Amino acid sequence: MEGWTGYSCDRECTSGTFGLGCARICHCNIPGCDHVTGLCFNQSNGCKDGWKGPSCDTECSLGTFGQSCAARCHCRTPGCDHETGVCTHSLSVCDDGWTGSACNQECPFGTFGRLCSYECHCNNMGCDKVTGHCLNQQDACAEGWTGVSCDKECDLGFFGVSCLNVCHCLVPGCNPVSGVCNTSECERGWSGYACNISVQGEMEKDVSNGIIHEYGIISAICVGLLLVISVAVNVWMCVKRKRTRMSDNADNEPCYENVQHRQLSSPTTSQTCDATATPPGYEELQFRNATRKAYENVTYENSYDSVELRAGGNSTARL
Incomplete structure (x- = not known):
């Protein structure tokens, strides 16, 4: 009968054993299991290293080891101790990219290959622990190194x-x-x-650089000369336009035409009128392009046959 032993099957299985004839052993992490089913009394603590199952009586499968067989060994020749993880074959080494006595530790950063004996010199992010290829191929190797894995020193x-x-x-x-x-x-x-x-x-x-500097100086001089010439041309054109307007104004200066006059009664044969005084017999004078109401520098001779009028400027009309 399971869970009992003795000639009369009247004694319970001792601690750590269970089943028919108490032949099975439970490997609970905290000792103690049901003498019939083998279930550990404290399921939350799991099984001892190298064992698994509800009764902790099943050995870890090939390539696994440790508590509840949660760890994995990476031996080049498969097989390791189910409790410690040490490779079963004495001459066996770890797979590439792994190290440690149980071959369950990845190569440290910057190393790869068998026994993690190679170094990769990638600029960023390190390299694949097995092949050594840089994880970021866009980045170049660190100074002094080359190759896909950046593990070759410069030639x-x-x-x-x-x-x-x-x-x-x-x-x-x-x-x-x-x-x-x-x-x-x-x-x-x-x-x-x-x-x-x-x-x-x-x-x-x-x-x-010297040629460029000289070209820069020459260019600056040329630009300066062009500015000076431009200013001179503009000044000359302004002066020319001003002279042209003055010449046109001189050509268009008004003259006297058809000035009606009458004989003056002064007994004097020759007289010069004051430009500021109003002459006797004041009349409005008709000009070709203007009307003026002032006599200036009036001179008359011999029975008043001739009168010379000066109207504010240089124009002259004889009567």
């Missing part, structure tokens, strides 16, 4: 990010990160702490 004569820069050292060889030559001299025609600056290129750059 001789190259340095910098993804080994894209060349150092021109007199004796080949430079630091793969900084580019500083292993010796202190550069090849002829090169300069800089990494011997990566072309002397000829710098000279051409200086010449180019």
Whole structure:
């Protein structure tokens, strides 16, 4: 009868055993299980390492181990101890990307491969723990490294990010990160702490900058001359237009026509009238283009046959 033992089957199974003839063992994390069914008295604490099931009497399946068989071992040759996780085969190592005595720990950041013995030098986000490929392929490798996994040091004569820069050292060889030559001299025609600056290129750059500077000065002078010429032309045109208007006004100056006059009664043969006084016999004078009501500088001769009138300007009419 399950849960009992003895000749008369009158004794309960001892602690940790259950079932028919008390032949089964329960591996509860906290000892104690039902002597008939084997159920652990404290189900919340689970089973001991390497066991699983309601009665904690089932060994972990291949590749798993630990408490309630929740851990997994990554042995290259499958199989590990169901309690400790140590690979069963003594010569077996962990799968690529895993490490630890039970091969259940991923490679640390920046390492990959078998036994996590390789380093990847990706700029950001690290690399795949198995292949070593950078997780962000858009980013270049860190300075001094190249390759898909950024695990290859720059070749001789190259340095910098993804080994894209060349150092021109007199004796080949430079630091793969900084580019500083292993010796202190550069090849002829090169300069800089990494011997990566072309002397000829710098000279051409200086010449180019000088030419650009000279062109800038010449352009500024030309613009200044154009401004001066423009101002001079505008002034000349203004003066010309003013003179033209003055000439037109002179041509259109009004003259006297058909001035009616009468004989003056003065006994004097010759007289000059005061321009500010009102002359005797004041009459309105008709002009060709204007009407004026003032006599200026009136002179009359010999029985008043001739009268010279000056009307405010230089125009003259004889009567």
